[in-house]
Amino acid sequence: MFGSNQARQMDTYTKEASPSQLNTANYGNFLKVSKDKLSVQYVGKGSHSNDVGAIQADRPVPSDVLVYYYEVHVRDAGERGVIAVGFADLHFRLSRQPGWEPNSYGYHADDGNKFHNSGKGEEYGPSFVQGDTVGAGIHLENREIFFTKNGKKLGVAFHNVKATLFPTVGLHSQNEHVEVNFGAKPFQFDIEGMVAEERDQRQQEVLRSTIPGQACHNLVCSYLRHYGYADTLKAFDADAFAQDTGPGQQNGEAFGLEDRKRVRTMLFEGDVEGARGLLVGRRPQLAEPQADGPFLDALFHLSVQQFIELLRKDKVAEAVEHARSSFSAFQGHSEQIDRHLEDVLALLAYKDPFASPMGHLMTTTQRETVADVTNAAMLDASTEGSSASTALGGSGGRGCKSVLELILVQLCRVQAEIRRRNDNKGEIFDLDQHVT
Amino acid sequence: MASLGKPGEMRQGSRDAWGHDAKGTVEVKKERMNRLVMNYFVTEGHVDAAREFARESGTATEVDLDTIKDRMLIRRAVQRGEVTEAMDRVNDLNPEILEHDSRLFFHLQQQRLIELIRQKEVDKALLFAQEYLAPLGEENPAFLEELERTLALLAFEDPSTSPVKDLLGVQRRQQAASELNSAILHAQCQEKEPKLPNLLKLLKWSQNRLDEFSDAPYPRMDDFETGETTRSSLQTPMLE
DSSP, X not given: OOOOHHHHHTTOOOOOOOOOSBOOSSOOTTEEXXXXXXXXXXXXXXXXXXXXXXXXXXXXXXXXXXXXXEEEEEEEETTTOOOEEEEEOTTOOTTSOTTTSTTEEEEETTTOOEEESSSXXXXXXXXXXXXXXXXXXXXXXXXEEEEEETTEEEEEEEOSOOSOOEEEEEEOSTTEEEEEESSSSOOSSOHHHHHHHHHHHHHHHHHHSOOOTTHXXXXXXXXXXXXXXXXXXXXXXXXXXXXXXXXXXXXXXXXXXXXXXXXXXXXXXXXXXXXXXXXXXXXXXXXXXXXXXXXXXXXXXXXXXXXXXXXXXXXXXXXXXXXXXXXXXXTTSOHHXXXXXXXXXXXXXXXXXXXXXXXXXXXXXXXXXHHHHXXXXXXXXXXXXXXXXXXXXXXXXXXXXXXXXXXXXXXHHHHHHHHHHTTTOSXXXXXXXXXX | OTTOOOTTOOOOSOSSOTTOOTXXXXXXXXXXXXXXXXXXXXXXXXXXXXXXXXXXXXXXXXXXXXXXXXXXXXXXXXXXXXXXXXXXXXXXXXXXXXXXXXXXXXXXXXXHHHHHHHTTOHHHHHHHIIIIIHHHHHHOHHHHHXXXXXXXXXXXXXXXXXXXXXXXXXXXXXXXXXXXXHHHHHHHTSSOXXXXXXXXXXXXXXXXXXXXXXXXXXXXXXXXXXXOBTTHHHHGGGOX
């Protein structure tokens, strides 16, 4: 509600960084890593099972993607071609092949088998040799690991993968030499195509869900009624031949739809005095700002908005006079109010408040915000003491949220809960993508 | 193996407020909701409502409203009960729309039948049903069933109190109008799916997915008209 810059910054979520190169701070014996930290060569003899040289990526697989994927190109299969490609966790022993240890998963070149927590593999795919490119991927929402060879998917290798894993490669015979691609270069496998297909499949599933035929229509009606968009509601009703128009002034409502619409229109046109006049006309006690109650927020915002509107008209002296006479009544009520007052008064410091860092306060959006706060207070007042708020067509009560808002909040929460129950892995739901 | 859990071994009944996202808050901006509503008006072809809403809420209309005029006129024709006029208009616009969508075509013909019955044109209604609808019903058992249900209207003295009275309701016209509107949208490739129904379906799908994940309780929302959640009295302390 308080249109400060801080609230805005909360919105931008930074995605987790992906692996970008090999971890050269800590890697297995007998390995030589190239300067660009993207190729590695085995320079030992590789005669014992503990002579494996394994190396991991600099970062773990990010937790906030649908699918993570990387590729390894075999430049030289060396003496015996015993290369392993896969994933392993932070505690992985770098003298072992990925797949031999707990929390490690590997696809091995010599036999094409898959390995997990065992020295014995299971049949999986073809073997791979010099010139081949193999890829390893994790589907974070399905908790699956899959591999590819030369651009072709080999099917799901492991299910129920939960640990936080790093891309991991193991080499074990002389002259083996591989080049790792973390996505800086194009992949052989069409990973984007796979992700697009996944999304499409999911969308088809979603579309197969059924909702009541009138759900959207009724939702829009109740939204318009809630926020007092009376003219839109009238036009919509006329167009859609809805039976349920609902009278403007409902029984027991202190402020009917018509009142709320007028207040909104006046605020939208910058007529703060008019809006306040209507409120006080209905409820004389509102002439004095109370210490508490649903109208405190609204009266505060109206008072501030009046200050802003005076500035808009370049009546600086009047604005200052208004601030002096009425802002003190609100000071100290809450930290939020005090901070907002500071922001607002800062407008005085600029020759052109519109272009100032507080310029957002001068916009129509801010008028809309004030109208919303006032509308909410009027709704609250209308449902005071009346338990049957649903009789108002879902326009009142319930923390003064419109049904549409309740639904969208529910959607965000359910999505977040799904991710939380998936060990916080998988894409983070972004409502904006579905709205814009 | 230590950190690998068994399936179904999921965290249950956390004391934190449920469903908080990575940002720690769940907040829906008014501006987004306004855009959803505007998108609904534009995709459904409610030009006047879109115009009023732009004025009242300051929300941009997304597209030139004149370009959706055709859809508005077609919608209004269906809603007035003038289905033939609507179908003529659609065919002027793009004859392939009705040719390629047998379901839509059937529903519109069915709506014509309903309108004839509404006007008490019994003879015409029967002729129309036999000539145009019965052949469609032969191709598809679901159509036949709907046809039979529609003709049941004729069996009642006062169809508006009969078990099939829903066919005569305003909602029936609206549904036909919406179905036709969305077919035109698809053909014009102007707009994607309307976003609001998609979001409702996504919520339904997501709740089912969450149910599959574990049986830990959460306030489930099944009533999209009131936004009430089940178990809400039990769960209220968990919400902030």
